[in-house]
Amino acid sequence: MKLAIMGAGGVGGYFGGLLTASGQDVTFIARGAHLEAIRRNGLKLVGGKGETLVKPARATDDPGAVGPVDLVLFCVKLYDTESAGRALAPMIGPDSAVLTVQNGVDGPERLARIYGSQRVLGGAAYNSAVIAEPGVVRYTSAMSSLTFGELNGRESARALAFRDACRKAGFGAELTPDVAKTLWTKLVPLATNAGLTSLSRQPVGYTFQDPESRKVAVKAMREVADVARARGVGLEADAVDKALALTDGFPKDMYSSMYHDLARGRPLELEGLSGVVAKLGDELNVPTPVHRAIYAGLKPFMRGQAPA
């Protein structure tokens, strides 16, 4: 498959690196020092399962130089969705597809506004990795898989082909007939963990183990589930219990990536996490006081600024 990776960070760099190493034709779209390092030294994946050097790794900041691809794996931060979405246009030919595995729930509809829903697939990435230094992606968890599917729920040839490419590259891949369910199920723990660890500037251990904080965290998870159900998303009955079991398995000293962004004065994905929960809650008349308070408390830092 001819693949392009839009955004070669923790998600794109990790999965794209493994796909490259397995022999797929992959081009990374990246910028700045990270791009230079990948071009010069290749892309290095480091972590518990050992080091993988992907070399050569093809990388460019110019989608026009790549030409049409079979599939763009779209991994940019939510706040870059529209600009990166438009920038990838030269890679879209008559048979090209874009698969967004961004956080949040509105990536697919935002890309569909640009390319139409037939070209867009949606899904969730389950991994934990960051750019440790230019050209180096560090993964901190053995968990690594993608779950994705067509927005109309059908099992398509292109989805199957990409699933098989992923499996061949050595990481988990599942098709989902219900992308919205997949995204909202992930949002329950994600928005809560990101929001509360950032608002308190405290790690997972405090957020989910302090008895009072845990109560608030459970409320926050329920708010996400309530909004999902009010939207007609068929969330499992035990979605909140499963989310809590997931966050309980996180290392106690772990922070969310949004906290790391906050601490470094970088832009936050807040709008697509607690922001979307609060906004849809208002529209659907579902109370979301915890996510609304998280959203308000962090909004002053959303566009990035001096270290908080």
Place this chain on the structure above:
Amino acid sequence: MKIAVMGTGGVGGYFGGRLAQAGHDVSFIARGAHLAAIRQHGLTVDSGLGGFMVKPAKATPDPAEIGLVDIVLFCVKLYDTEGAGQLCRPLLGTDTAVVSLQNGIDSEERLMPILGRRHVCGGVAYIPAEIVAPGVVRQRGTLAKIDFGELDGVASARLQALLVACQQAGVAAEQCADIERRIWAKFVVLAPFAAACCLARQEAAPLLADPDTRRLLEDGVREAIAIARAKGIGLPDDSLQRSMRFFEGQPPGARASMLTDLERGNRLELEWLSGNIVRLGRELGVPTPVHEVACVALRPYAGGRAAGSQAA
């Protein structure tokens, strides 16, 4: 009139300072560098209503040196209530009134077992003020008023005497028959303001300018008003609107002092503000999600940096 000021911060320094300047026998109880500076250079009050100096100023760390007084203005932070209350005992004659000008709703309740019921009066300070340097307190803008009253609502001679002293000193003051209601009326403004300023790390102006942070503040006020009503406190129907108008009338740079404490790594009054709202909410069956989030997000900093918690 003989007055002791327990806690010479912004509130105690300003009102005690005015009373001293008017010729009353005022002793300031203070600690550390602030005490040393007051003893050496006097107490400087920088004020939007006209600054002044009290020099010499009687200041001590030990109330026992002061002897009996007519009035104690009790102005320590809420977390020091019990400790400072104990220290006040040598100041009490048969008719001494201890007027708490603290921020919370339970100071009187907490002081009664320590000082005895008849010594405890209610009070409210309306003043943006703080220590800006050792020996120097600053009051911003033109707001500087105190209300006080006996807890049973009866007008008393001792508080009438305090009222006259305030009037002579040019301090806006009122003796009230409804001091509990006034304590709550201030609390429903102050506690949510402290919570919202600290959650968003913002001063009043930006907090009000953004619709989402403004709503955070408004929701926090709503929760506090609901608690007051459930307690049977007769707040006006338009309390929410009044509160928001009050915030809008704040001078530039206005902020909750708890935000300053958070930034400086000082202890926070959180437990007696949002913490009490949450506790009362649970007792009374009133939901208080904004204050719950405030407690959870800020409690790691409530002990101050010296207690080992991290920078906020």
